[in-house]
Amino acid sequence: MLAEIYQGKTLTPVVKHITQEKINLYAEASGDFNPIHVDESFAAETPLGGTIAHGMLILAYVSEMMEQAFGQSWARSGKLSVRFRMPARPGDTVTATGNIASVREEGDISYVNCRLECHNQKDEVIVTGEGSTELAHSQGGTRGSR
């Protein structure tokens, strides 16, 4: 978890390499076997030209980053709002990044809002959005904007 919470703080990025094997495994775990993800010959005939990762797989990396930063508060009180800008493909390295856009304090609770983005190894943006969570003050130091 972050030792200090303040506006502008950068979250520790999460970097993952996408493989067809991981996509197939994700299909099994999620139950989403859309051929665009798992059928390479089908996907090759579509406008996408090949298989792509599930959008929800990419969001798992965002969620991991938020959990690393804010602990279990994320799973208890997190909010996530994202747009999928382009697909991630097997062979891509996806980096989930974020920074704290604002911190609002009410009593013993801080409300943290983050800007979020995922990009590939070519710096193409895959996902943009924002995430927020509540934090009890006992979970980490907070200080005002700087």
Add this chain to the structure above:
Amino acid sequence: MLDKAKNKDAVAYEELSVGYEFPATSYELSSSLVTKYLEAVDNSGNNFVPPLAVAARAMTAMTQSLSLPPGTIHASQDFEFFKLVPIGSVVSCQAKVVRNLARGQMRMLVLELNVFDQKEQKVQSGKATIILPA
């Protein structure tokens, strides 16, 4: 991208009206399922089900009763999490149509889903926007 439904009784997406509620489904977030999920997302995990694992199963449960064409695009997604879900929990999912709009050759479908634990407490809610051929 969302799964193409294989259920013969699946509802055609063109026929969905705003307010339509999908049949409620329930599913177990077993240890083996969570292990497989964590392996797929390259995460070591902890004693609780990752919130996105709960969401992924909820999304699939919802789309299995919906006939979606291949190539359906997942355009945007909102989630709100309310509580930790222990591994082994059984949760239920309710989903409804909040928007179904055809524009030109495309159709935008917005689905709202809510996931509850066995005590009927809300675990998470979400809204998915998907784009399909009109």
